Amino acid sequence: MTRYIIIVGGVISGIGKGITTASIGKILKEYGYSVTAIKIDPYLNYDAGTLRPTEHGEVWVTDDGGEIDQDLGNYERFLDQDIPRKNNLTSGQVYKTVIEQERKGKFLGKTVQFIPHIPDEIKKRIRDAGNGYDFCLIEIGGTIGDYENIPFLFAVKSLERDIGKNNIIYVLVTYLPVPSNIGEMKTKPTQQAIRMLGENGIFPNFILCRSKTPLDSVRKEKIEKYANISPGSVISEPDVDTIYRVPVDLEENSLGIKILKEFGIAKEKQQILHEWKKLVSAIEFPQKKIKIALIGKYVKIGAYDLKDAYISVNEALKSAGAALNAKVEITLICSKSFEASNTGILSQYDGIIIPGGFGCSGVEGKLNAIEFARKNSKPFLGLCLGMQLAVIEFARNVCSMEKANSTEIDPYTEYPVIDILPDQEKLINNSDYGATMRLGAYAADLKPGSKVLSLYQKTKRLDQDKKRIQILTGQKSFRLGKLETENVILERHRHRYEVNPEFAEEIEKKGLVFSGAHTRNDSKKLMEFIEIPEHPFFIATQSHPEFKSRFESPSPLFYGFLEACIHAQSKQNL
Ligand code: GLN
Numbered sequence: 001m002t003r004y005i006i007i008v009g010g011v012i013s014g015i016g017k018g019i020t021t022a023s024i025g026k027i028l029k030e031y032g033y034s035v036t037a038i039k040i041d042p043y044l045n046y047d048a049g050t051l052r053p054t055e056h057g058e059v060w061v062t063d064d065g066g067e068i069d070q071d072l073g074n075y076e077r078f079l080d081q082d083i084p085r086k087n088n089l090t091s092g093q094v095y096k097t098v099i100e101q102e103r104k105g106k107f108l109g110k111t112v113q114f115i116p117h118i119p120d121e122i123k124k125r126i127r128d129a130g131n132g133y134d135f136c137l138i139e140i141g142g143t144i145g146d147y148e149n150i151p152f153l154f155a156v157k158s159l160e161r162d163i164g165k166n167n168i169i170y171v172l173v174t175y176l177p178v179p180s181n182i183g184e185m186k187t188k189p190t191q192q193a194i195r196m197l198g199e200n201g202i203f204p205n206f207i208l209c210r211s212k213t214p215l216d217s218v219r220k221e222k223i224e225k226y227a228n229i230s231p232g233s234v235i236s237e238p239d240v241d242t243i244y245r246v247p248v249d250l251e252e253n254s255l256g257i258k259i260l261k262e263f264g265i266a267k268e269k270q271q272i273l274h275e276w277k278k279l280v281s282a283i284e285f286p287q288k289k290i291k292i293a294l295i296g297k298y299v300k301i302g303a304y305d306l307k308d309a310y311i312s313v314n315e316a317l318k319s320a321g322a323a324l325n326a327k328v329e330i331t332l333i334c335s336k337s338f339e340a341s342n343t344g345i346l347s348q349y350d351g352i353i354i355p356g357g358f359g360c361s362g363v364e365g366k367l368n369a370i371e372f373a374r375k376n377s378k379p380f381l382g383l384c385l386g387m388q389l390a391v392i393e394f395a396r397n398v399c400s401m402e403k404a405n406s407t408e409i410d411p412y413t414e415y416p417v418i419d420i421l422p423d424q425e426k427l428i429n430n431s432d433y434g435a436t437m438r439l440g441a442y443a444a445d446l447k448p449g450s451k452v453l454s455l456y457q458k459t460k461r462l463d464q465d466k467k468r469i470q471i472l473t474g475q476k477s478f479r480l481g482k483l484e485t486e487n488v489i490l491e492r493h494r495h496r497y498e499v500n501p502e503f504a505e506e507i508e509k510k511g512l513v514f515s516g517a518h519t520r521n522d523s524k525k526l527m528e529f530i531e532i533p534e535h536p537f538f539i540a541t542q543s544h545p546e547f548k549s550r551f552e553s554p555s556p557l558f559y560g561f562l563e564a565c566i567h568a569q570s571k572q573n574l
Helices: 017-030 071-079 091-103 114-130 147-163 186-197 217-227 243-252 255-262 275-283 310-322 343-348 363-375 384-399 420-432 451-458 461-472 501-509 556-573
Strands: 004-008 035-041 088-090 136-139 168-175 206-211 234-238 288-296 326-334 351-354 380-383 416-419 438-446 488-495 513-519 525-531 540-542
Touching: 004 017, 004 147, 004 186, 017 035, 017 136, 017 243, 017 255, 035 114, 035 206, 035 501, 071 091, 071 310, 088 091, 088 114, 088 217, 088 384, 091 114, 091 147, 091 234, 091 513, 114 136, 114 147, 147 438, 147 540, 186 217, 186 326, 206 217, 206 255, 217 234, 217 438, 243 255, 243 275, 255 380, 275 310, 288 310, 288 363, 288 556, 310 326, 310 461, 310 556, 326 420, 326 556, 343 363, 351 363, 351 384, 351 556, 363 380, 363 384, 384 416, 384 525, 384 540, 438 451, 438 525, 451 513, 451 525, 451 540, 451 556, 461 488, 501 525
Parallel strands: 004 136, 004 168, 035 088, 035 136, 168 206, 206 234, 288 326, 288 351, 351 380, 380 540
Antiparallel strands: 438 488, 438 513, 513 525, 525 540
């Protein structure tokens, strides 16, 4: 029987419900239980695929091709497991299913109503995602009091009735502000959040108090009394320098054991989070510092910078840094600043990353930065658009293909080295926008003797991916294609354009190696990795390896990239 833990937010959004959910899951997993997590997004969009990253933050891609809210990324990074797209529920999906069923006559003769049909569909989806796990965490997006999350609160209450009170608990993650003019931590908004939850029949078993500084005993007691819960159930969760500290702090407050007790499970506490703690201390007390220039779009919402635009790239860098005992200092530089070729300031960074992106904004600046990295032996990692631009730069400046480009940027270029392959074009013309991207995990064969292969071997990802490929073989939603060799890995994708095979041979002759490719069932090859063998580290991929990077097992490419940055630093210091 699956036990459910419902996580709701109080007072304001953005207080780290996702990190808290992921941290609770991690603790329970360390106790030896199987855990999964669901994110509920109460908006009406069907999924996050059509949301603007500049407003909502980067879109997360699952192995099975879902375009999802970032929180699923936190679950995967913390739990070190693949979470499928069905673990993201939106109001749009729920309503669409119910209306489609009504049209097909499934409810013939009945009035289709908000209650029971909407909560019933929500419950069905929750139970389907939780099936087979010891614990299923459900994070309800938004803040208590939002109109939008009422159906989901109703549904979990109804789930409680179905499975019994002993199999479900509620956690409120709330925020305690310290208004600067008062200088005192206020509990009133939290009291109101507790009251609003009560109006939905939900009385939290635990209240986790997010705040700038730790909660004192006076306020703890006040909240305990107001919520009518036992001492020890109000837990302070102050701001921390690294999100990866959160499971450690919650465990120090015995939250894991307390949760097990609520479910009436007796389990001796073991020494847990051993490896995790080592990595956290590598972040908190690093031996080295690496400066990385992340060249992308500089994004603002109104007067504020958007922090989430490259969140997975940032987290992949931090995880790889922790494994190498290094603090990674990431500077987001707007690519437009390099349009006049003034790339000189890049010499102060240890490495350069060009992340994914769409459209033509800032592209010439990115090309100049890539040229700088290639010519100055600066470690370079290109991700998706970053790889496409690296191919373009090489075609233009080494292969003399003047004004070579991607047809996404210049549809009339004489050298379309990046293009939509003919059969893909057909797909695009025939289907709705958004349905034509290469999405989710694809297999790629890596070239013997390549740097890329040695990195996947060294970090043990090659072995892990081989095992996963065995499990996935035959599952329709995974694009394994034809597996040509033993050296097969899986990475996730979200793009439309590909390296144009017409130019591949000519480019390779001049020294850019295509070191990995996906072979489609019709035997067509899609280029997945490039590298320049004589460069200290010039590697790029058509995939988004940041989506499969985990705190305890960082992405091979990010690991290799930082290793090369450290190596370059030590050479400089000689
Ligand atoms: N815009 C490019 C494409 O669609 C790259 C996309 C990306 O970087 N995710 O192919």
